[in-house]
Amino acid sequence: MGTALLYDEEMTKYKLLWVDPACKIEVPERLTVSYEALVRSGLSDRCISVPAREASDSEILLVHSEAYLEAVKKTPYMTLEDLKEFTLQFGDVYFHPNIYHCAKLASGSALQLVDSVMTGKVRNGIALVRPPGHHSMHGAANGFCVFNNVAIAARYAKQKYGVKRVLIVDWDIHHGQGVQYCFEDDPSVLYFSWHRYEHQNFWPNLRESDYDSVGKESGTGFNVNVPWNKVGMENSDYLSVFCHVLLPVAYEFCPDLVLVCAGFDSAIGDPEGEMCATPDIFAHLTHLLMNLAGGKLCAVLEGGYNLTSLAQSVCQTVQTLLGDPLPQLANLRGPCKSAIESLQCARSAHRRYWSFLKHAADPPMTDISTKHIKSTMEEEEKREMAEEERCTEGKVWPEPPERLCPPVCSGSVLPDDVACPDGLKRLSSSKDLEPLLVSKLKNRSRTAAVDGDGVTTFSRLYTLIEKLVANEIRNGLVLVPDVTAAMCVVQDLTSDLVKRVLVVCVGKEKELDYVTTDGKVLVVQISSEDNEEQRSKYYIPVCLKKGCSDTSGFIQAVFGLLLPLGYEYNPDLVLLVRMPGSGVVDSMWQQLIGLLQGFAKGHTLVLMQVNEKASMGSTASALLGHPAPPLQELQTPFPEDGDALERLRERLQADWKMLQTTS
Numbered sequence: 001m002g003t004a005l006l007y008d009e010e011m012t013k014y015k016l017l018w019v020d021p022a023c024k025i026e027v028p029e030r031l032t033v034s035y036e037a038l039v040r041s042g043l044s045d046r047c048i049s050v051p052a053r054e055a056s057d058s059e060i061l062l063v064h065s066e067a068y069l070e071a072v073k074k075t076p077y078m079t080l081e082d083l084k085e086f087t088l089q090f091g092d093v094y095f096h097p098n099i100y101h102c103a104k105l106a107s108g109s110a111l112q113l114v115d116s117v118m119t120g121k122v123r124n125g126i127a128l129v130r131p132p133g134h135h136s137m138h139g140a141a142n143g144f145c146v147f148n149n150v151a152i153a154a155r156y157a158k159q160k161y162g163v164k165r166v167l168i169v170d171w172d173i174h175h176g177q178g179v180q181y182c183f184e185d186d187p188s189v190l191y192f193s194w195h196r197y198e199h200q201n202f203w204p205n206l207r208e209s210d211y212d213s214v215g216k217e218s219g220t221g222f223n224v225n226v227p228w229n230k231v232g233m234e235n236s237d238y239l240s241v242f243c244h245v246l247l248p249v250a251y252e253f254c255p256d257l258v259l260v261c262a263g264f265d266s267a268i269g270d271p272e273g274e275m276c277a278t279p280d281i282f283a284h285l286t287h288l289l290m291n292l293a294g295g296k297l298c299a300v301l302e303g304g305y306n307l308t309s310l311a312q313s314v315c316q317t318v319q320t321l322l323g324d325p326l327p328q329l330a331n332l333r334g335p336c337k338s339a340i341e342s343l344q345c346a347r348s349a350h351r352r353y354w355s356f357l358k359h360a361a362d363p364p365m366t367d368i369s370t371k372h373i374k375s376t377m378e379e380e381e382k383r384e385m386a387e388e389e390r391c392t393e394g395k396v397w398p399e400p401p402e403r404l405c406p407p408v409c410s411g412s413v414l415p416d417d418v419a420c421p422d423g424l425k426r427l428s429s430s431k432d433l434e435p436l437l438v439s440k441l442k443n444r445s446r447t448a449a450v451d452g453d454g455v456t457t458f459s460r461l462y463t464l465i466e467k468l469v470a471n472e473i474r475n476g477l478v479l480v481p482d483v484t485a486a487m488c489v490v491q492d493l494t495s496d497l498v499k500r501v502l503v504v505c506v507g508k509e510k511e512l513d514y515v516t517t518d519g520k521v522l523v524v525q526i527s528s529e530d531n532e533e534q535r536s537k538y539y540i541p542v543c544l545k546k547g548c549s550d551t552s553g554f555i556q557a558v559f560g561l562l563l564p565l566g567y568e569y570n571p572d573l574v575l576l577v578r579m580p581g582s583g584v585v586d587s588m589w590q591q592l593i594g595l596l597q598g599f600a601k602g603h604t605l606v607l608m609q610v611n612e613k614a615s616m617g618s619t620a621s622a623l624l625g626h627p628a629p630p631l632q633e634l635q636t637p638f639p640e641d642g643d644a645l646e647r648l649r650e651r652l653q654a655d656w657k658m659l660q661t662t663s
């Protein structure tokens, strides 16, 4: 299924008609540069164009009061003076004779997007709209927003499609207080927002934007705020919050629909955010949400005021929605001190509501919600300040790398008597291996026979790896008689082809004897085996008491450990090995394959034993980019597992900065 794109140039036909420094950045060009970038890059042609429409009164009244709607209805007939007068009652927003029309189109576009996704016409989509929505409230316009597009869409989805649970992810750099107020007592809508806060010194300066606003009454726990108390946040900070706060909660919540308040003022160069995350981060943020709700994701534009980074960020988001390979994110050095404090506060504020955060540490000693920034700046903060100057001063960043789609998505190497799953391209060995390599393989692999077909298998394997590295194929599935032997072979074959291989080993393995210490290979093993004494920087065993069949423990290990490690290690190839008898549940297996596609431009090599070929279909489906089915109702993870994972993280965080969640 495809990706919907909603855009209507009518929404460019309003602008600020008087002098107001707070509002001058909200210009029509925001929409035109975004759309034109999609056209120029060829991305718009790959989307399914869906027309905008006006939201009806009853749809707008799902969120707003009649009094407010009636008042806004009068604005098209107001004189300039009346419009100025009318505007004075609201904060940081302006009105225009045509803005009511555009606000109805913006909300209606969000509803069109929900219809397209919920009826299965498309898998996901984005609506390029203005005016934005997430600040507008029941009876008030605010922060350039007139109607709350995403809040209306959430209520509409519940009413029209009986959606039970809606996740709203707000990655705009401002707090969408309008959304928070709308759903804070509603357990069916989980609202997550990060936002520039600076201890309440940044607009809209609300006490309730802090991490301790967790929702109220039956909605307690369903409002997650992550305040940024410093500017200059980078890709590491954003990914850490996704891995250590949002994703565990989102997976436990198990939404039927994901709505994104897609504001791009959280990107580098934006005058409002003053952050340093690069536009390609949105490729990864989008990707990390795409395996929730069976892939049903609706992104609605909110803010974004640097026309260059806005256009780039929109393209990165759409390209991921279309299923293209992700760009590699280089040198992620882990969250900064301030981000860790925010992370730790948000996790500890929510640990009583979300079993995946149950083992989160206590809040930091320093009370970060005090209004006044500490007078004395520690050494670290001085250094960060210097870092910020350099980063926002420069306001230059590299153009996001091109994300080329390999001609073949998934290749397979299978025994001749095994049928190739639909969509996979069976590889035959293009050439025989050099005798030298064959002899190396012979004495390397422990299986007695690297007999005839063994060598054939190895040469096919080599061909597949060569094509992955050459980006002729995105990913591959390999079925072999003995995964352990094959693992060694792959190590040998890849050692001179790629710099870094992330090996994810699912299930226990007799002995893992090929772990390197030079960092060319990082092995993360998830099993019921407690190989703690063998642990080293590049061999990380994760023990689950009940093994891989315990999906709760498994998903916790994936978000709390595997993903942060993977981002920091930044491999050029991912080798995912499914040990026989691992017991991993198929939906979890597909989720894992989906998530691992975020690394190495999607170059994932899945190694399975022939006797597990029953799982080949679901493996192929995940490799071909189909969204993984939602995980069944997740039980509370076993306490010993959650505890062990926290301890393991604390021990590893000296070597791996992306594992830090405590200051």
Ligand SMILES: CC(O)(O)NCCCCN
Pocket (backbone or CB within 6 Å): 022, 092, 132, 133, 134, 135, 143, 144, 145, 172, 173, 174, 203, 263, 265, 302, 303, 304
């Ligand atoms: C949509 C938005 O969050 O970008 N609006 C920002 C308004 C800032 C007012 N000072």
Ligand SMILES: [Zn+2]
Pocket (backbone or CB within 6 Å): 172, 173, 174, 263, 265, 272, 302, 303, 304
């Ligand atoms: Zn914003």
